[in-house]
Amino acid sequence: xxxxxxILTRYVLSAAGVALVLLVVNFAAFVAWAxxxxxxxxxxxxxSQLADGLTESNGIYTLSESARDTIKQRYxxxxxxxxxxxxxxxxxxxxxxxxxxSVSDVAGFTRWYLKGYPVNVWQHSDGLxxxxxxxxxxxxxxxxxxxxxxxxxxxxxxxxxxxxGIVAVLLALLFGLRLFHSLAPLAKGxxxxxxxxxxxxxxxxxxxxxxxxxxxxxxxxxxxxxDLSRRDNARAAWISGVSHDIxxxxxxxxxxxxxxxxxxxxxxxxxxxxxVIRRRSEQIKTLVNDLNLASKLEYDMQPVQRNLIALxxxxxxxxxxxxxxxxPESDSIDVIINDGxxxxxxxxxxxxxxxxISNLITNSIRHNPSGCSVRVTLENGTGNCSISxxxxxxxxxxxxxxxxxxxTSSAMLENHGIGLTIVRQIVRAHGGxxxxxxxxxxxxxxxxxxxxxxxxxx
Amino acid sequence: xxxxxxxxxxIVDDEPELRGMVSGILHREGFVxxxxxxxxxxxxxxxxxxxxxxxxxxxxxxxGDGFLxxxxxxxxxxVPVLFLSAxxxxxxxxxxxxxxxxxxxxxxxxxxxxxxxxCAVLSRAYFPVVLRRSEKPVFRxxxxxxxxxxxxxxxxxxxxxxxxxxxxxLERLYVNRGNIVTGDxxxxxxxxxxxxxxxxxxxxxMRRLREKIEPEPSLPRYLITVRGLGYKLTGVDGE
Numbered sequence: 001x002x003x004x005x006x007i008l009t010r011y012v013l014s015a016a017g018v019a020l021v022l023l024v025v026n027f028a029a030f031v032a033w034a035x036x037x038x039x040x041x042x043x044x045x046x047x048s049q050l051a052d053g054l055t056e057s058n059g060i061y062t063l064s065e066s067a068r069d070t071i072k073q074r075y076x077x078x079x080x081x082x083x084x085x086x087x088x089x090x091x092x093x094x095x096x097x098x099x100x101x102s103v104s105d106v107a108g109f110t111r112w113y114l115k116g117y118p119v120n121v122w123q124h125s126d127g128l129x130x131x132x133x134x135x136x137x138x139x140x141x142x143x144x145x146x147x148x149x150x151x152x153x154x155x156x157x158x159x160x161x162x163x164x165g166i167v168a169v170l171l172a173l174l175f176g177l178r179l180f181h182s183l184a185p186l187a188k189g190x191x192x193x194x195x196x197x198x199x200x201x202x203x204x205x206x207x208x209x210x211x212x213x214x215x216x217x218x219x220x221x222x223x224x225x226x227d228l229s230r231r232d233n234a235r236a237a238w239i240s241g242v243s244h245d246i247x248x249x250x251x252x253x254x255x256x257x258x259x260x261x262x263x264x265x266x267x268x269x270x271x272x273x274x275x276v277i278r279r280r281s282e283q284i285k286t287l288v289n290d291l292n293l294a295s296k297l298e299y300d301m302q303p304v305q306r307n308l309i310a311l312x313x314x315x316x317x318x319x320x321x322x323x324x325x326x327x328p329e330s331d332s333i334d335v336i337i338n339d340g341x342x343x344x345x346x347x348x349x350x351x352x353x354x355x356x357i358s359n360l361i362t363n364s365i366r367h368n369p370s371g372c373s374v375r376v377t378l379e380n381g382t383g384n385c386s387i388s389x390x391x392x393x394x395x396x397x398x399x400x401x402x403x404x405x406x407x408t409s410s411a412m413l414e415n416h417g418i419g420l421t422i423v424r425q426i427v428r429a430h431g432g433x434x435x436x437x438x439x440x441x442x443x444x445x446x447x448x449x450x451x452x453x454x455x456x457x458x
Numbered sequence: 459x460x461x462x463x464x465x466x467x468x469i470v471d472d473e474p475e476l477r478g479m480v481s482g483i484l485h486r487e488g489f490v491x492x493x494x495x496x497x498x499x500x501x502x503x504x505x506x507x508x509x510x511x512x513x514x515x516x517x518x519x520x521x522g523d524g525f526l527x528x529x530x531x532x533x534x535x536x537v538p539v540l541f542l543s544a545x546x547x548x549x550x551x552x553x554x555x556x557x558x559x560x561x562x563x564x565x566x567x568x569x570x571x572x573x574x575x576x577c578a579v580l581s582r583a584y585f586p587v588v589l590r591r592s593e594k595p596v597f598r599x600x601x602x603x604x605x606x607x608x609x610x611x612x613x614x615x616x617x618x619x620x621x622x623x624x625x626x627x628l629e630r631l632y633v634n635r636g637n638i639v640t641g642d643x644x645x646x647x648x649x650x651x652x653x654x655x656x657x658x659x660x661x662x663x664m665r666r667l668r669e670k671i672e673p674e675p676s677l678p679r680y681l682i683t684v685r686g687l688g689y690k691l692t693g694v695d696g697e
Contacts, residue, residue, distance in 0.1 A: 255479045255568075262569075313640065
């Protein structure tokens with residue numbers, strides 16, 4: 001809407017500007033033309049030259065050769081009247097013209113026509129030189145205005161300009177408003193389209209084609225959106241279905257293995273084997289759960305809770321859970337809460353964040369079977385909190401780092417388990433960033449930067 | 459009925475192997491009266507005829523929905539129901555529990571977990587708290603005896619009474635004995651809040667607690683500090 005308003009303002013201003021410029025240009029051109037053509041019409045130069053070219057000797061008038069040529073070329077005829085009004089010399093004089101003129105005749109044709117011939121007159125030493133043009137070749141009009149009117153020209157010319165300007169603006173506004181009215185629904189339609197809402201404009205008037213185009217584009221987008229979400233839904237539903245179907249057979253495997261493991265009648269070696277089956281089944285169970293969570297996060301189908309979470313307490317709890325769950329002797333976990341971060345709180349999903357931190361710690365422990373010390377650090381920034389999980393183990397390979405830090409694809413990571421994918425997805429769902437790197441002194445560090453504010457509301 | 463193992467259990471699951479396994483697990487654990495059904499129809503018939511004391515119910519059944527079946531059962535009696543489902547969606551879990559299920563377990567599960575949960579459900583339902591011994595634990599830390607009933611600590615030479623906060627802290631540590639309890643968890647037990655702002659208060663209380671339960675409070679043997687995380691109660695005996 002804002003942009004349509006801007007368009008309208010621009011349109012009105014430019015239309016008014018164009019009108020004014022045209023007016024000024026036209027006015028100037030008209031004045032220049034009038035002045036120039038007036039000069040031509042008076043032919044000051046030629047007629048005076050002609051008068052000079054007419055000389056008298058012993059009562060016989062002769063016209064200079066050049067003047068004669070000029071008459072031939074430009075005027076049809078010429079005559080010289082003496083003080084009494086009689087023609088004392090003529091050139092090409094038409095037959096229908098009299099040879100004597102009264103004062104009133106002279107006064108009549110001086111500024112106008114002589115029997116339909118447009119004429120010009122010039123004072124000659126022996127009388128009045130009259131030059132006649134062919135009939136209908138000239139249009140004569142004499143201008144007369146009152147002096148006060150011409151004196152106030154400085155007032156009225158700008159006044160007319162201003163008046164014209166106002167009229168131009170008003171007209172432009174009128175047409176602009178009409179344009180605005182037809183543009184407004186289009187602008188609204190485009191806005192809606194950007195927000196993925198279906199658009200149905202009535203294709204009418206000047207911009208009907210445009211409205212049609214927008215409708216079609218919107219329909220196309222809606223269709224694509226529906227296709228995409230259908231595909232995503234299908235994919236997530238498929239994974240969820242597979243994991244559902246795996247659970248029942250896995251229950252049976254796990255149940256029997258566990259019973260065999262506890263069966264005192266079996267020899268120890270058999271019971272140990274059953275224990276392996278049981279543990280591996282539990283691993284499959286975790287994998288299935290992870291796969292399900294990852295696919296739901298990928299397609300934004302995992303509900304993300306929004307609660308205020310005290311991060312320091314969360315990190316301590318995660319670390320305590322790991323240690324309580326039986327951390328190998330060779331491993332250690334330290335939690336370091338920096339000054340100022342003791343009371344750091346963010347809005348987010350506690351279960352998911354706990355999962356992300358746990359996955360990182362698990363990753364460090366699992367990839368360093370000979371033991372490592374894990375350090376979990378919480379820092380408070382401006383508007384965000386960063387949690388880093390680092391270890392002194394073997395670190396990531398180069399390919400893994402490239403893969404993990406690739407911002408676009410959050411699909412399953414090729415060189416790594418699903419655990420780190422889930423970490424990235426969880427951080428993304430919280431509107432944060434995850435940076436994976438190796439440390440110069442050995443080991444790796446993963447920094448999760450989470451905004452303090454509300455969870456990204458997608 | 460004198461104990462939970464005399465309860466009659468109805469297992470409803472469409473997977474025969476799973477039914478067999480679950481009844482095997484329960485049998486081994488000591489349950490003797492076990493009936494099982496493969497679908498809603500059979501379950502209804504058995505429910506009416508056998509009048510089970512508890513039902514282990516799958517959510518997806520070939521001819522219906524476990525949730526609806528539970529409502530039917532509940533309309534007839536207050537029988538405890540434990541769901542055993544392959545659906546682990548939070549919504550399903552919450553729906554089941556919201557409808558009044560006594561517990562909700564997802565497959566796959568460990569046999570031990572199933573029997574523990576089932577026993578818990580049964581004893582809640584048929585052996586209520588008032589009938590059980592309401593005594594609180596009494597335990598020893600080396601030479602020191604701690605009695606949560608009277609809230610007293612008796613050492614070789616002395617006899618202390620625990621304050622309310624000390625009691626809350628020690629109880630939380632005792633319940634999680636052998637495990638690290640974070641400072642936040644202790645503060646929630648005593649003051650209902652996270653550690654932030656209570657660091658010094660907690661330290662003071664732990665020192666006082668040590669003065670009562672440790673033979674040498676400056677060299678704690680039982681109430682161990684885990685740097686950066688919290689505390690741990692170890693060396694508990696007399697259970």
